[in-house]
Amino acid sequence: MTTSVELTRFxxxxxxxxxxxxxxxxxxxxxxxxxxxxxxxxxVRLPNDEWLDIVEWRSPEDYAASSAKGANLPGIKAFFDAIDSLVSAESGVLS
Structure with missing residues (x-):
């Protein structure tokens, strides 16, 4: 399996x-x-009220399964609720 990295800037x-x-x-x-x-x-806290969340997953399939669940639990929802807007989202694999 290949480690997947999710990069979300918001x-x-x-x-x-x-x-x-x-x-x-x-x-x-x-x-x-x-x-x-x-x-x-x-x-990572960036300038201009932007943040970067770097999340590692065991595989691209695990990342996809997580994304499909969305904010299904209270802790995840509370974090997402604090976000004003999405700037970018992408994923890749560690080499």
């Missing part, structure tokens, strides 16, 4: 940055409990 209003950070542990816990193939994630 904007968060300054007034919701604390909400995003507070929701992060719950999102990670939900991913660990409910998302097969989840290997880990890093959240």
């Amino acid at each position: 904007r968060v209003l300054p007034s919701k940055a604390d909400q995003l950070l507070a929701a992060r542990p719950g999102m990670i816990a939900d991913f660990q409990a409910d998302r097969a193939g989840f290997l880990g994630a890093r959240l």
Whole structure:
């Protein structure tokens, strides 16, 4: 299997940055409990109210299955609710 990397860049209003950070542990816990193939994630704060979420998956199939579930659990939904807008989303594989 090939490790898949999900790169999601999004904007968060300054007034919701604390909400995003507070929701992060719950999102990670939900991913660990409910998302097969989840290997880990890093959240990067960028300039201009943008953030980059770097998520590693055991395989592209695991990433696709996770994407299909959406915000199906409270911790994931709370994190997504803090996001104002999507800037970009892409995936690739580690070489």
